[in-house]
Amino acid sequence: MLQRVKAGTPASPPIGDGLPTERRIWAVVAISAAVAMASLDTAIANIALPSIATDLNVSPADVVWVVNVYQIALVATLLPLGALGEIVGYKRIYLGGLLLFTIASLGCACAWSLPSLLIARVLQGLGASGLMSVNSALIRFVYPSRMIGRGYGYNALVVGTAFTFGPTIASGILAFGTWPWLFAVNIPFGLVAIAIGIRTLPRTPRAEHGFDFLGAALAAMCLGLVILGVGSAAHRATTGAVAAELVVGIALGLVLIRRQADHPAPMLPIDLFRRPMFALSAATAVCSFAVQGIGFVSLPFYFEDILHRTQVETGFFMTPWPLVVAIMAPIGGRLSDRHPAGLLGGIGLVILGIGMALLATLPASPSILNIVWRMAICGLGFGFFQTPNLRAIMSSAPSGRSGGASGIVATARLTGQTTGAALAALCFTLAGHNGATMALALGAGFAAVGSVMSFLRLTVQTPKS
The missing domain is CATH 1.20.1250.20 (MFS general substrate transporter like domains)
Structure with a gap:
């Protein structure tokens, strides 16, 4: 049976202290590979934007939303999914996010228009959020407490290596194929990571409190609007539009703080x-x-x-x-x-x-x-x-x-x-x-x-x- 813990109180020692070395290695492989895929997706999409605009016959201003909707969906749901992971288990959130990311990658590769691509990118952002929201928490339960810094270091090594060579690989793919292949290459890697993760990722203690769905909605709208406002400012939107997005986002954040003032694990x-x-x-x-x-x-x-x-x-x-x-x-x-x-x-x-x-x-x-x-x-x-x-x-x-x-x-x-x-x-x-x-x-x-x-x-x- 999984141990349930009260949020904000000490729990049993990290499960990683008793995890076999071989299982730990494969768990880190699954975690690092999946997070590297999600982290790289924005850079890969940036490289593909000119080709996407030409192929789908849309303007450069419109095609930028291929990147924007992914980032907004990702940032807006990080805190809600991290909170949900404390309740249902980090492994479930991680594998669910990885599965959604992989399916959405297939949707991106098969997109026939800008709206269909944007829908797939939103789903891909949600999947990436599932991966990133609990990534650090999972590593804490994979490695022994005496080696936790080493675990974070190895994870950063994989992600950093992917950032280093990812754009070059993406350019090579575009030299021989079309932009849908940039998304399609995620599919086999995602399936392998899912297979490894199911067998190796540890189950973690769960919190006793319930999930605040209204709080999750407020958190998503707060973060989404703030990031949208910052992005709008970067793209020289009107002062009124930027101010409205930031003010409403901050106001929703204040409402969320007041709503969850007595919550054992606020969103x-x-x-x-x-x-x-x-x-x-x-x-x-x-x-x-x-x-x-x-x-x-x-x-x-x-x-x-x-x-x-x-x-x-x-x-x-x-x-x-x-x-x-x-x-x-x-x-x-x-x-x-x-x-x-x-x-x-x-x-x-x-x-x-x-x-x-x-x-x-x-x-x-x-x-x-x-x-x-x-x-x-x-x-x-x-x-x-x-x-x-x-x-x-x-x-x-x-x-x-x-x-x-x-x-x-x-x-x-x-x-x-x-x-x-x-x-x-x-x-x-x-x-x-x-x-x-x-x-x-x-x-x-x-x-x-x-x-x-x-x-x-x-x-x-x-x-x-």
Whole structure:
């Protein structure tokens, strides 16, 4: 029988402490592969947008919704699905999300019009949300407590590797086939991950409280409208439209907080944010992913418009950052099992800030090596920060609230990336071609703020879970 636990109270030791090594390895393979698929989907869709627009005979402005609806569906449902995972079990949410993602990929590949593709992309976003909302929680129950940092590091390694080579693979597929194949390739990988996950993912303790359906709707509308508002600002929508989306989203969030004030496991986990370590770690995550969002949006324009490099060269220059992140993630994970996350994360963000400042001050005609080593420094800093911070977020939450904490991990990442992209767009609006340099300098500032918050964690204690 599965043990049921009260939300917010200590639970039995993580199941990973008793999981056989071989089963643990295969469980991590299933988790990492599925999350890598979901994380890559936005990048792959970005590459396919011109081909989709031509094939479906739609405008560039309309085809952008192929990316937007996926992101909105993903972000809006992260917290509700994380909360549901605490009640029905993380394994069910994960496998259900993986199944929906795989079926929706087939729907994308078979789409015959923009509306049919958008419907499939919404379903794909919901499936990806099922994966990402409980991903970190599942790893907490797969690895022994003494190796939890290493587990997060290996997961980040797989995702980072996928980010590094995914766009190149997507470009190769488009060189020999049409855009539906970019979605169809998810199907065999999804089916294999489902088969492995059914056999290896552990069942986890379940909370006793019921699921608040109205609260879930409020959370989805709140997050969806806020992300839509930030995206609208990035795409230069009218001030009235942006303000309306943000104000209504924030108002719904306040209604949700009041509604769940006495709930044992609120959908918007205010109870977890009362823990200083959790709050500082989550805020630090938003800052770091904002830096990444700023960098990944502004740097291609910087390389092509300022340095006059080709698209092929730009792709090469963008590779060192995620590649070094993938290399550093497991190293940071091992270190986080022995050293404070506040120290490791602070050092990592200082390095990231230095890298962004070095990129902003590149000479007028830099050599290839001059660009590559600066990008590598950014990857070194981000990779050194990422895994210890993730470990800090999850370990500072009670095991019975792992679903809520896991939802915040994914929400912080996507919120930071979206905010960074919007700020990069604002810099271009204010400074034209010089906007890339302004954005990189702003990214260095965000990294500095994040490092200060990370070092502040050295002054607080992590509560026992």
